[in-house]
Amino acid sequence: MNALTQLGMVSDFPSENQTTDIVSAAVEDDRKDYFVERDGMRYAGTHLLVDLWGASRLDDPEHIDAALREAALAAGATILHSHFHHFSPNGGVSGVVILAESHISIHTWPERSFAAVDIFMCGACDPYLAIPVLQEAFSPTDVRLDEQRRGRIA
Amino acid sequence: MNALTQLGMVSDFPSENQTTDIVSAAVEDDRKDYFVERDGMRYAGTHLLVDLWGASRLDDPEHIDAALREAALAAGATILHSHFHHFSPNGGVSGVVILAESHISIHTWPERSFAAVDIFMCGACDPYLAIPVLQEAFSPTDVRLDEQRRGRIA
Numbered sequence: 510m511n512a513l514t515q516l517g518m519v520s521d522f523p524s525e526n527q528t529t530d531i532v533s534a535a536v537e538d539d540r541k542d543y544f545v546e547r548d549g550m551r552y553a554g555t556h557l558l559v560d561l562w563g564a565s566r567l568d569d570p571e572h573i574d575a576a577l578r579e580a581a582l583a584a585g586a587t588i589l590h591s592h593f594h595h596f597s598p599n600g601g602v603s604g605v606v607i608l609a610e611s612h613i614s615i616h617t618w619p620e621r622s623f624a625a626v627d628i629f630m631c632g633a634c635d636p637y638l639a640i641p642v643l644q645e646a647f648s649p650t651d652v653r654l655d656e657q658r659r660g661r662i663a
Numbered sequence: 664m665n666a667l668t669q670l671g672m673v674s675d676f677p678s679e680n681q682t683t684d685i686v687s688a689a690v691e692d693d694r695k696d697y698f699v700e701r702d703g704m705r706y707a708g709t710h711l712l713v714d715l716w717g718a719s720r721l722d723d724p725e726h727i728d729a730a731l732r733e734a735a736l737a738a739g740a741t742i743l744h745s746h747f748h749h750f751s752p753n754g755g756v757s758g759v760v761i762l763a764e765s766h767i768s769i770h771t772w773p774e775r776s777f778a779a780v781d782i783f784m785c786g787a788c789d790p791y792l793a794i795p796v797l798q799e800a801f802s803p804t805d806v807r808l809d810e811q812r813r814g815r816i817a
Contacts, residue, residue, distance in 0.1 A: 554770075591684065594744070627710075657809065
């Protein structure tokens with residue numbers, strides 16, 4: 510499996526095993542991140558910067574992967590790829606789920622019960638629908654959220 | 664090669680071929696995203712939200728991959744993994760370079776000469792050093808930049 514292959518490669522961390530994937534879609538009209546119009550503004554997409562404090566299970570990459578995938582689907586997004594890196598010795602996780610409508614990323618600091626999450630979605634998705642999934646998955650005592658509208662043209 | 668394998672998988676876009684990689688580092692002390700102190704503030708990392716307008720070469724995934732890697736290295740970051748998706752029919756690219764110190768992501772709209780870039784770096788990196796690399800690679804006529812300090816604790 511890909512994951513096992515990756516494990517084998519990354520035992521030589523860091524520089525000799527940088528993986529690069531460049532993928533072309535063979536399907537027409539697969540772009541789902543057209544510009545949207547909302548509240549009288551026109552822009553590419555909504556980017557939520559979400560800081561989770563007092564959070565749990567931040568050192569479990571399988572759990573984090575499942576949570577971010579569920580969050581993406583809850584927001585109406587299409588998942589293309591995910592990659593998570595599990596660090597030693599603190600157990601922190603860094604990773605991203607790439608979507609047809611942009612991405613969800615996470616970086617965790619289990620020793621501080623803190624995670625920085627980014628939910629960037631375009632097209633018909635609603636990134637706010639991802640928030641309850643994150644709350645369920647990580648049980649944060651405090652959530653700090655900031656919204657940025659990227660690529661504003663009007 | 665991994666890239667060829669991925670190409671083969673994604674020709675069945677979108678849902679049946681979601682790739683998931685979960686990687687654990689076998690090396691101790693590979694964490695490079697410790698909290699920093701600057702300007703009297705203590706926080707996890709600096710996150711630059713960079714919107715490029717009037718930009719070129721936004722439909723060339725190999726060029727974008729090379730540019731983001733060069734940008735990461737210029738900022739002093741350690742590259743772990745990159746993945747780029749090339750969309751049809753507009754040729755837009757979505758992707759990310761995952762770093763030991765967080766990530767750089769990009770989403771391009773070649774038909775609008777617009778790209779949304781995120782440069783999230785922790786530890787000893789300086790994400791501002793990535794900006795000239797992006798300017799060189801994509802020749803934007805206008806760059807909009809916003810800085811967010813993530814995970815502020817003091």
